[in-house]
Amino acid sequence: MVQTTAELIGTPVHASDWDLNDALEGGKKASGGSSAIAVGRVVFETHATGIWAIATAGSTGRMGVIPKLHPANVDADTALKVLARAGAEIFVEGNSAAKPGALLTSDTGGKVKATTGGAGQFIYLGHDGEGTIGNPPTDGAAGEAWRVRLTGVVA
Amino acid sequence: MASTTHGGSGLEMSKIRLATLWNPKTNCVHIDDDPYSPEPQYGPIVMDLDSYSATALAGNSKTASTAPLHQVFYNVKDEEYGINALDDSNDYYDGIANSRAASTKEEQLYKAETLMANKKFRNFQSLLAIADSIIYEQSRSKAGAIITSLDYTAFQETPTLGANVETNIRTGVLAGLFQTVAMPVLTGKWISAFANDLKYYRNLMETETPVPSKGTGSTTTVNIQKHGGAVAITQRAQAVINNDNPFQRLVTQMGQKKLFDENDMIADVIEGVTATTYAGVDFGLRAGTPPLSSTNPVDFLATTISTFEGLSQNINLFVSRGLAYTEYIFNDIVRGGALAGNPLPPQVNINEQVSAFPGLDGVRWARDNAITSLTAGWAMNDNAIKLFRGPSRNYTIADEDIETTKYVTKNYFLPTLVDSTLIYKVTGITA
Numbered sequence: 075m076v077q078t079t080a081e082l083i084g085t086p087v088h089a090s091d092w093d094l095n096d097a098l099e100g101g102k103k104a105s106g107g108s109s110a111i112a113v114g115r116v117v118f119e120t121h122a123t124g125i126w127a128i129a130t131a132g133s134t135g136r137m138g139v140i141p142k143l144h145p146a147n148v149d150a151d152t153a154l155k156v157l158a159r160a161g162a163e164i165f166v167e168g169n170s171a172a173k174p175g176a177l178l179t180s181d182t183g184g185k186v187k188a189t190t191g192g193a194g195q196f197i198y199l200g201h202d203g204e205g206t207i208g209n210p211p212t213d214g215a216a217g218e219a220w221r222v223r224l225t226g227v228v229a
Numbered sequence: 230m231a232s233t234t235h236g237g238s239g240l241e242m243s244k245i246r247l248a249t250l251w252n253p254k255t256n257c258v259h260i261d262d263d264p265y266s267p268e269p270q271y272g273p274i275v276m277d278l279d280s281y282s283a284t285a286l287a288g289n290s291k292t293a294s295t296a297p298l299h300q301v302f303y304n305v306k307d308e309e310y311g312i313n314a315l316d317d318s319n320d321y322y323d324g325i326a327n328s329r330a331a332s333t334k335e336e337q338l339y340k341a342e343t344l345m346a347n348k349k350f351r352n353f354q355s356l357l358a359i360a361d362s363i364i365y366e367q368s369r370s371k372a373g374a375i376i377t378s379l380d381y382t383a384f385q386e387t388p389t390l391g392a393n394v395e396t397n398i399r400t401g402v403l404a405g406l407f408q409t410v411a412m413p414v415l416t417g418k419w420i421s422a423f424a425n426d427l428k429y430y431r432n433l434m435e436t437e438t439p440v441p442s443k444g445t446g447s448t449t450t451v452n453i454q455k456h457g458g459a460v461a462i463t464q465r466a467q468a469v470i471n472n473d474n475p476f477q478r479l480v481t482q483m484g485q486k487k488l489f490d491e492n493d494m495i496a497d498v499i500e501g502v503t504a505t506t507y508a509g510v511d512f513g514l515r516a517g518t519p520p521l522s523s524t525n526p527v528d529f530l531a532t533t534i535s536t537f538e539g540l541s542q543n544i545n546l547f548v549s550r551g552l553a554y555t556e557y558i559f560n561d562i563v564r565g566g567a568l569a570g571n572p573l574p575p576q577v578n579i580n581e582q583v584s585a586f587p588g589l590d591g592v593r594w595a596r597d598n599a600i601t602s603l604t605a606g607w608a609m610n611d612n613a614i615k616l617f618r619g620p621s622r623n624y625t626i627a628d629e630d631i632e633t634t635k636y637v638t639k640n641y642f643l644p645t646l647v648d649s650t651l652i653y654k655v656t657g658i659t660a
Contacts, residue, residue, distance in 0.1 A: 089461035094631045144465055208456065 079167055082202055082219035083114025084142030087163035097162035097224070099138065101126045103147060103154045110149045113142040115184025116166055116196075117156055118229070126156055129180035131187075134229045137180060137195040139164045139222075160226025163199065168220040172198040174211035178222060179229060186222065195229055196222040288329075291322055298322050302353050321350050389472035398485035401492030401599050402581050403499070406546060407611055412619040412641065418448040419615065419647050449647060453619050456490065457639035458483050464632040480625075480636045487638055495644040496599040498614055499548055499607050502652045507532055509606065509658040512563075513556030522561035529658070530588050533608055542610040542651055544592055549606030551580040551596040553659045558587060604659050609652035617643045 086093035102125045103109065111117055117126045117140060118133040129137060138158030140147070147154040157164050170187035172178065177194025181187040186196055199221045200211025214220050285296035298318035324344035331337035345354060378385075410419075425444030433439060460483055462476040509529040516523040537544040557563060558574045565571060574587075579596050586592035600607075619641025627634045646652065 089459070089628075089631075089633045089635045091628075091631050094463075094633060143463075208454070 077202065077219070079217060079219040080114075082165045083167050084112075084140060085114075085165050086141055086143070086157065087165070087221055092159075093157070093162050093164070094143075097157050097159035098141065098143075098155050099158040101154055101156055101158075103127075103151055105150055105152045107149055110147055110151070111140050111154065111184070113140050113146055114164075114166055115140050116180045116186055117154075117184065118180060119158075126154060128184040130182045130184075131180065133180045136228050138224065139166055140184075158224065160224050163221060163223045165202065165219045166196070166222055168198070168214045168218050169216050170214075171216070172214035172220065174198060174200055174213070176214075177225075178220075186220065193225070193227040195225055195227050197225060199223055286322075291319065291326065294322075302356075317349065321353055324350070398482060398489050399492075399581060399599070400485055400488035401496075401597050402583055402595055403492050403495040403548070403597050403599060404488070404616065406548070406583070406593075406595055407495070407614045407616050407644070409616045409618050412451070412453055412617050415619055415641060416450065416452050417617075419451050419645070420446060421449040421647055422447045449645070451617050451643065451645055453617050453641045453643040455639055455641050456487075457637065458486060459635055459637045461633055461635035464634070467634070476634065476636070483636065483638060487640060491640075491642055491644075492597070492599050494642070495614070495616070496597065496601070498644045498646055499609075499652070500600060500602060502607060502646065502649065502654050505649065505652065506654040506656060507536055509655040511556075511660050512553060512560050512658055514660065522563075524560070525562050526557060526560055526588065527562075529655070533589065533655070536653060537608070537610070540610070540650060541648075542612055544589070544608050544610060546609050546611045547586055547589075547592055547594045547606055547655075548600060548609070549594070549596060549658065550598050550600050550603065551582075552603070553606050554579050554582075554594055554596045556659055563587060604657055606655045606658050607652060608655050610648075613646060613648045613651035615645055615647045617645060 088094075101119060102123070103111070104125055104127065111126075111128050116129040117138055118129040119126050119136045119138075121135050126138070136158060138156035141155065141157045141164060143155070167183075167185045168178075168187070169181040169183075169185035172188040176188045176198040177192075178186040178196040178198055179189045179194050188194075188198070198211075198214055199205055201214070201221060202219060203209055204211040205221065286294050286298075286301070291298070298321075299314035302318045302321060303314040321344070324340070324347075328337050328340040328344060331340055344350065423444065423446045426442060427444065428440070428442035430439045460476060460479045467476065509532075510524040510526055512524065512526055513522075514524045515521060533544060564574060580598050581596065583593050583595045586594040621638070621640045623636075623638045625634060625636045
């Protein structure tokens with residue numbers, strides 16, 4: 075059975091030292107009611123405060139993704155772990171159409187969309203199970219779980 | 230006590246039969262022993278036990294009582310019909326309150342005895358004793374410390390009771406149909422054809438020797454690719470998922486997935502044959518009322534035989550989806566006519582099965598729904614396709630540093646059409 079978007083997003087792609095360890099970064103988070111950020115959502119760091127928050131369209135700063143790893147952050151937490159280093163690959167939810175290799179940026183609700191120009195914070199690599207010569211990547215559509223790579227570009 | 234409403238059989242007392250009257254408003258029985266008496270005598274009252282409770286009576290405070298005292302003791306709502314219920318009830322309640330409020334135990338007992346000695350309240354007292362016992366029983370049954378399902382929630386877990394059967398991964402039958410060629414290296418040549426151009430000379434002259442003649446040969450280069458799959462799990466996931474073992478289950482299924490995919494690759498090679506083709510007949514076509522088969526497969530059989538008899542090797546394999554086989558064996562002409570009582574051909578599950586082709590000796594019919602074509606089958610000699618297989622590697626690697634266990638299977642495999650002359654696509658065998 076094909077996994078749903080909700081089941082996939084936030085899952086690190088590779089069982090590797092990079093995706094599961096080195097690319098994870100600790101950061102600050104605002105605490106309080108409804109401040110928890112769900113796994114799989116794109117977050118951005120406000121440079122002036124060093125606080126990560128769920129990204130939306132037009133967010134600026136460094137970007138990362140909340141990984142589907144224990145423990146997930148909760149409202150009361152003032153810290154979180156975010157997959158933020160360039161080269162890491164993870165699944166996030168797409169909110170537009172995208173061609174393989176498309177540059178992506180943040181969109182509403184911690185999703186990503188193809189950029190209309192300029193640099194992107196993520197690269198669209200395909201869907202789950204895609205990316206080899208035998209299983210080439212296919213175009214992405216809104217609502218799907220996209221396999222993306224972090225570029226390290228600051229928005 | 231026998232009673233009737235508004236006069237009846239009466240109350241028997243020391244052989245004197247007294248007329249009785251029950252007033253439903255006061256809930257009292259009136260002993261009407263003297264028809265000339267200006268005031269009736271009163272019999273036992275009926276107490277409202279439901280209204281009697283320590284809480285409703287509110288201790289010593291008459292005004293704090295939520296239960297009207299005359300309702301408790303006389304079971305009447307109002308003071309009427311000649312009974313000063315309110316006054317009597319208040320007197321009795323005051324007597325209780327006075328006893329309770331006494332400063333010494335002796336005084337308390339004295340006041341209680343005085344109250345109990347008053348014959349006017351005797352009926353209250355006997356009924357109160359009953360009410361007390363009932364309330365005590367009720368209070369016992371309303372135990373407040375019973376363990377409910379909302380207690381001990383930390384100790385409640387939801388165990389897995391069982392599971393539905395997971396859809397089986399079909400591994401197919403195609404891989405067993407063709408010869409597997411082991412590859413010591415990942416690239417090799419397969420001799421696809423030898424041809425000769427030998428000349429044989431007639432009527433040679435005396436002393437003349439024939440000139441030599443020769444032939445040619447061709448090869449196909451085979452490069453096999455690597456395929457694989459992996460399953461990984463974190464140590465924490467293994468520690469917390471206690472109602473399933475997803476890692477082991479999925480590792481087992483990955484082996485089936487590999488077979489499924491290899492079978493699918495073979496199906497792709499078979500279905501890739503479109504250059505050599507001939508038309509079959511629709512085995513399942515029916516017409517008339519009742520509908521009977523309107524095509525005769527013998528035309529297809531004859532075409533098949535004539536197609537292969539000129540080739541290097543005869544047909545020995547036919548591959549299609551299961552539906553084509555079903556329609557063939559249930560074809561009325563193949564069955565020998567659709568006569569009443571004509572037995573049905575023996576049949577089992579037709580998908581992923583290989584059995585003899587009825588009507589073609591030495592030919593196997595392999596049914597596998599990995600073949601996507603809904604209308605065509607492929608007739609061949611099984612030497613048309615070879616399965617080239619390189620080394621396989623299966624391993625489980627545990628990385629303690631990133632707390633992850635990963636199973637990997639890597640396989641080198643390539644089904645190849647090595648002799649395109651030995652396989653034909655037969656179109657239109659099903660519709």
